[in-house]
Amino acid sequence: MSYSQYLILYFLSFILPLIIIFIFIIRKKTRYNLPPGKMGWPFIGETFGYLKPYSAITIGEFMENHIARYGTIYKSKLFGEPAIVSADAELNRFILQNDGKLFECSYPKSMSGILGEWSMLVVLGDIHRNMRNIAVNFMSYARLKSHFLQDMEKQTLFVLSSWKHNSTFSAQGEAKKFTFNLMAKQIMSLDPENHETEQLKKEYLCFMDGVVSAPLNLPGTPYNKALKSRNTILKFIERKMEERMKRSQEGKKELEENDLLNWVLKHSNLSNEQILDLILSLLFAGHETSSVAISLAIYFLPSCPRAIQQLREEHREIARSKKKAGEVELTWDDYKRMEFTRCVVNETLRLGNVVRFLHRKAIKDVRYKGYDIPCGWKVLPVISASHLDPSIFDQPQQFNPWRWQVQDKSKSENCTNINNNFMPFGGGPRLCAGMELAKLEMAIFIHHIILNYNWELVDVNDHPVVLPFVEFPKGLSIKVQSLANV
């Protein structure tokens, strides 16, 4: 026996029992009562099945099969980690309410790679609270009334002014134009006609392609191109910051913009790097989601002529009384009168589910309804699941805005049931900071499109798909008739 063989044998006789004891201890420690489910392939687990594209008005085949087999809480292996998937509204609420205590936000590395390590979707603890305060202030009711509402109407009319009678175009493209122009204006005071805004928009589209693509950082992949676009966009924002700081040193107060960038520069103690990621993440969060929501409303409404009729009555009534009062621009009071519109907005969010699921991680061992969720495991609250659950929403596949009209006291029980199970904007300490802004945007856009146009969907096969961001792969072509010409 050579010396090295001897050494190996010697080592094994020592280490093997240790390993066995160690495994035994781990076994004992991990005698969790895990939910049912299977872990799938090594490393990738069931990720491909989970991310397989499916129609946005369903929960997808993967989820259906898993819920049928295992129930609404199951274990799996997703995004390279063991995970608990929850399609249970009560558990989802529990997860979101206990954010920072039992669970924390945990998006995959590829997300923070592209959105930035200081993105609002990624940061935790004090820095998150600090940034969230900024975002909430930026989109407070007071600012929605004083700044956003007027600009939203202006940006809506700007986009609609290019809709020629009888023309056909991508409604998704137009919705993106609207939400991008609005956010670019409110965040950095960029004007829509401007050359540099168009440049930024082009970079931004490339950036978005990468966010929604596989995170393969190889030359030429969308992810790789998006990382480059990210840098270009950050340089752009940085230039803007420098301009502002130079100007404030020169003391030109009268030129100061009332936008987010100025506010952050003046009132926050964030580093430049943090400001850049914050601005980028607000541009991302504020543009992508609400443009999809508006596209979904444009997609759902033609299938429900009665809803179009009722919307038109509501908005014509508002327009009439404004004319009588000699007002032109929409006011907050007008918005408050858009009652049926609010039902349409809720119904669009319920059926379309712009955000399907969230990424969390257990930071303690958690016990829920007899199941254990081990510390360190990924937890995925599927917030869309209850929205499409027939035991909560009667005939969930149907676009039915009137289901939100239960003002009747006798039905108040069902109301709480609906509201407890409706969470398109998440919940808890990370509830969407742009919730009211997004609803207002949808209402203002609907106001003008419903008063001025009839539209039909051009391609009957152009449906919203979960990729896992909701999108219309063909762009949602519509043909519009201007009501002034009918």
Ligand code: HEM
């Ligand atoms: C229909 C449109 C929208 C939907 C469905 C939506 C949905 C959501 C959801 C589900 C979250 C929670 C993410 C999580 O918990 O991990 C979120 C967070 C957030 N959203 Fe929205 N959102 C929309 C529009 C907007 C708009 C217009 C803005 C404006 C900038 C915005 C800004 C944010 C921000 C800043 C956060 C992070 C909040 C935090 O972490 O404290 N969202 N959104």
Ligand SMILES: *[C@@H]1O[C@H](CO)[C@@H](O)[C@H](O)[C@H]1NC(C)=O
């Ligand atoms: C619009 O298109 C319809 C047929 O699709 C046609 O009959 C009508 O003349 C067109 N109107 C205008 C103003 O182009």
Ligand SMILES: *[C@@H]1O[C@H](CO)[C@@H](O)[C@H](O)[C@H]1NC(C)=O
């Ligand atoms: C920054 O400001 C926030 C309040 O706006 C405060 O809570 C935090 O401690 C400050 N951070 C630093 C490093 O000064």
Ligand SMILES: *[C@@H]1O[C@H](CO)[C@@H](O)[C@H](O)[C@H]1NC(C)=O
């Ligand atoms: C729409 O949903 C929200 C919950 O996000 C709820 O508070 C509101 O009452 C609903 N609106 C209507 C008209 O039912």
Ligand SMILES: *[C@@H]1O[C@H](CO)[C@@H](O)[C@H](O)[C@H]1NC(C)=O
């Ligand atoms: C509540 O909803 C359930 C099923 O969705 C229905 O059977 C019941 O009649 C409703 N109750 C009231 C008071 O409307």
